[in-house]
Structures are given as structure tokens and as C-alpha cells.
Amino acid sequence: IxxxxxxxxxxxxxxxxxxxxxxxxxxxxxxxxxxxxxxxGCLIATATYGSEMSQQVQQLRELRDNQLLQTESGTAFMGTFNDVYYSFSPIIADMERENPYFKEAVKLAITPMISSLSLMENAETESEVLSLGISVITLNLAMYLGVPAIVVVGIRKQF
Structure with missing residues (x-):
């Protein structure tokens, strides 16, 4: 040889x-x-669900590897996402390991987002990844920012 x-x-x-x-x-x-x-890997989800092999962490890994990194726009998104995500995720993951109540609060917060990402599972082409990606981001912004803002405005109008 x-x-x-x-x-x-x-x-x-x-x-x-x-x-x-x-x-x-x-x-x-x-x-x-x-x-x-x-x-x-996904530090926050791994700390939240207890293992890199949990269904939720595997779903995130498969989305990254099978859909996002297969396209130019998905790869560009992941590069930017990683820069931001890894700037704070080690701190959150450590806090989860130290405080079980915080871990449960994070689980409650990220489970809807992980569920919404399942919409991306059938994205294969560049245009599908781009359009579904923008749709999922918009859905999550509405869920995490829009709904609470509407609730706050509604409460303020009552007083």
C-alpha cells in the first residue's frame, strides 16, 4: 500500500x-x-433535553445538515447564525445545568420554535430553503415578539 x-x-x-x-x-x-x-452542536437544546441524541437535538442537526448546509443561502445563514448563537449559548447552557427551574423555562420557551422548524424538513432547493426559512423566521418573530406585544398593548389599554 x-x-x-x-x-x-x-x-x-x-x-x-x-x-x-x-x-x-x-x-x-x-x-x-x-x-x-x-x-x-446545539448547546442550549442539548442542555435542555439532556443529550445530543435526544429527538429534538437530532431534528436540529438533521435540519442543519440535510437542508440548510445543502444550499448557498442556508450555508450563509448558518455562518451568521453560528457567530451570534455561539457568542451566548455556552452561558445559557451552563445556567441550565446549574438551575433545573431555568432549564424547564428554557424548554418551555424553545419547544415551539423547534416544532416550527419542522416546516423546513421538506426544503430541498435553494428557493425552498429561502422561502420556507423566511416564513419560519417570520412565524417565530410573530410568536416570540408579536404575541407578547399584543398582550402588553391589550393590558395597557385596560388600565
């Missing part, structure tokens, strides 16, 4: 460089890093 390896160009041998059959190092092409299942 060792003799056959010399006959091939070995690409992306490591994250640092690429090697040719002569063994000389060639700089690796620059890639965009998107956090995936290895070390980039």
Missing part, C-alpha cells in the same frame, strides 16, 4: 497543508468554517 500512496496526490491531508506525491507541502486552500456536529 505504501508504494501506491506515492502514485497519488494526497489532498487535504491535514487542516494545515496539502501534500503532493513528492511530499512537498502546498498551502491548503482557504475554507469557510461552519460549526457542525463535532464541537459545534
Amino acid at each position: 505504501a508504494n501506491h500512496i506515492n502514485d497519488y496526490t494526497l489532498k487535504e491531508w491535514t487542516d494545515v497543508s496539502t501534500f503532493t506525491k513528492t511530499g512537498s507541502a502546498v498551502p491548503a486552500k482557504e475554507t469557510t468554517s461552519v460549526k457542525t456536529g463535532n464541537g459545534g
Whole structure:
């Protein structure tokens, strides 16, 4: 086998460089890093549901891998989402592990959002991911911001 390896160009041998059959190092092409299942899982959902193997966490992982990362707009969204999400999610996940009441409050808060994301499961093309993605984001904004705002306005009108 060792003799056959010399006959091939070995690409992306490591994250640092690429090697040719002569063994000389060639700089690796620059890639965009998107956090995936290895070390980039859904920290909040994992802490909420207790395991990376829970149905809810698997649903999120499958949505990311099978729909979003298969399209250009989905990949762009995930890059931006990851930048924002990983800036605060470790703190929330730690708080969940320390306080079971907080964990239950988070579960109550994120379960409707995770359920709404199931609308994305059939998105395959770029246009489907984009249109369903915008629809799900709009639905969640209405659910998490619009409904509470309407309730607050209704209460204020009564007093």
C-alpha cells in the first residue's frame, strides 16, 4: 500500500497543508468554517433535553445538515447564525445545568420554535430553503415578539 500512496496526490491531508506525491507541502486552500456536529452542536437544546441524541437535538442537526448546509443561502445563514448563537449559548447552557427551574423555562420557551422548524424538513432547493426559512423566521418573530406585544398593548389599554 505504501508504494501506491506515492502514485497519488494526497489532498487535504491535514487542516494545515496539502501534500503532493513528492511530499512537498502546498498551502491548503482557504475554507469557510461552519460549526457542525463535532464541537459545534446545539448547546442550549442539548442542555435542555439532556443529550445530543435526544429527538429534538437530532431534528436540529438533521435540519442543519440535510437542508440548510445543502444550499448557498442556508450555508450563509448558518455562518451568521453560528457567530451570534455561539457568542451566548455556552452561558445559557451552563445556567441550565446549574438551575433545573431555568432549564424547564428554557424548554418551555424553545419547544415551539423547534416544532416550527419542522416546516423546513421538506426544503430541498435553494428557493425552498429561502422561502420556507423566511416564513419560519417570520412565524417565530410573530410568536416570540408579536404575541407578547399584543398582550402588553391589550393590558395597557385596560388600565
